[in-house]
Amino acid sequence: MEEFYDILKQLIRIPSVVGAEHPFFMFVKRELEEIGICVEYYDGVLVAKGKEATSGYISAHADRHGLICTGHNEFQYAAFIAKNRADLTGNSNSEQMLLNFTSRFVDEKVQAYEPWAGTYLGLGNITEAFLCERRNNIIFKVEGFDYLFPSTPIAFMDKLVIKNDLISAQLDNVISIAIIIYMYQLGYQGTAFFTASEEAGKSWRFLLEYFRRFNISTNELLVLDTSPYKRLEDIKNLDIILRHRDENAVFRSPLKNKIKNIAISEGIKYHFKDAYLKNIMKQNGTKGSLGTTELGRIIHATKGEIQGTTLQLPTIGYHTVNETTSIKSVESMIKILSKLYL
Numbered sequence: 001m002e003e004f005y006d007i008l009k010q011l012i013r014i015p016s017v018v019g020a021e022h023p024f025f026m027f028v029k030r031e032l033e034e035i036g037i038c039v040e041y042y043d044g045v046l047v048a049k050g051k052e053a054t055s056g057y058i059s060a061h062a063d064r065h066g067l068i069c070t071g072h073n074e075f076q077y078a079a080f081i082a083k084n085r086a087d088l089t090g091n092s093n094s095e096q097m098l099l100n101f102t103s104r105f106v107d108e109k110v111q112a113y114e115p116w117a118g119t120y121l122g123l124g125n126i127t128e129a130f131l132c133e134r135r136n137n138i139i140f141k142v143e144g145f146d147y148l149f150p151s152t153p154i155a156f157m158d159k160l161v162i163k164n165d166l167i168s169a170q171l172d173n174v175i176s177i178a179i180i181i182y183m184y185q186l187g188y189q190g191t192a193f194f195t196a197s198e199e200a201g202k203s204w205r206f207l208l209e210y211f212r213r214f215n216i217s218t219n220e221l222l223v224l225d226t227s228p229y230k231r232l233e234d235i236k237n238l239d240i241i242l243r244h245r246d247e248n249a250v251f252r253s254p255l256k257n258k259i260k261n262i263a264i265s266e267g268i269k270y271h272f273k274d275a276y277l278k279n280i281m282k283q284n285g286t287k288g289s290l291g292t293t294e295l296g297r298i299i300h301a302t303k304g305e306i307q308g309t310t311l312q313l314p315t316i317g318y319h320t321v322n323e324t325t326s327i328k329s330v331e332s333m334i335k336i337l338s339k340l341y342l
Contacts, residue, residue: 023115063195115153243313
């Protein structure tokens with residue numbers, strides 16, 4: 001797995017703030033072209049194709065959370081600025097969680113970069129973060145960035161930490177990108193999609209546009225991601241996370257049972273996230289969201305013409321630079337993908 005962790009460590013260092021993913025896409029493009037994979041770049045989606053392009057369709061979003069300069073010495077959470085709000089309805093679990101956790105951003109180191117070339121523009125430090133109810137966004141005070149212009153993206157400084165069989169970083173969703181690149185190194189020859197602006201709820205539109213552009217339909221789209229839990233105890237006995245559905249659609253794909261059967265035969269521990277959430281709501285007598293996924297939005301928009309399933313890594317510390325999963329989970333996901341596609 002050393003090669004995999006080498007890829008992941010490199011990718012984590014390349015900033016990819018929501019809406020400013022271009023430098024990250026260029027890095028991924030080069031990595032894949034170096035090993036002979038054809039890579040095409042469309043609006044909001046990078047598409048990698050092996051020699052048997054229709055033998056698999058794997059997707060993962062490439063954007064990560066960060067800040068955007070919106071005026072002199074003014075910085076907002078990139079996913080939630082007004083121009084990105086169109087696709088955010090306020091009911092996703094990540095939106096609910098974020099608005100409650102402004103304090104965790106204080107003292108984080110951040111780096112500004114040029115959104116097209118990826119040029120490093122300087123280092124800053126978050127001194128304050130608060131919720132502005134008028135703008136319905138988190139506003140940040142950042143020390144050292146008074147020279148930046150509006151629209152400059154600012155990424156969290158990040159590095160991979162491996163300790164006690166756990167790995168930590170801003171994993172969502174760079175870890176899935178690293179897994180896909182590693183799969184190509186192992187010999188995967190299908191298609192992979194790297195999408196932009198998933199954290200702003202937009203990525204499904206870019207992916208759908210690609211499918212419509214070439215009149216492609218499939219019932220085996222596999223979307224890789226991380227899945228949040230509150231405590232380490234919650235994920236101690238979980239290696240991977242599956243779903244029957246999300247808030248928008250039911251997942252009807254032969255892939256779901258294939259993955260489940262591989263997990264059973266390989267002793268990989270799993271559960272279905274939607275069933276888990278329903279159970280918690282039932283116990284607490286509450287109603288809430290089953291979560292929204294890129295896949296659910298696509299299934300809903302195409303009335304099931306595009307179908308698939310999700311495969312997720314259970315994590316704690318969601319949407320922080322200390323998001324944590326287990327080494328066993330990562331190895332389990334790679335084992336499942338290898339059994340499916342290699």
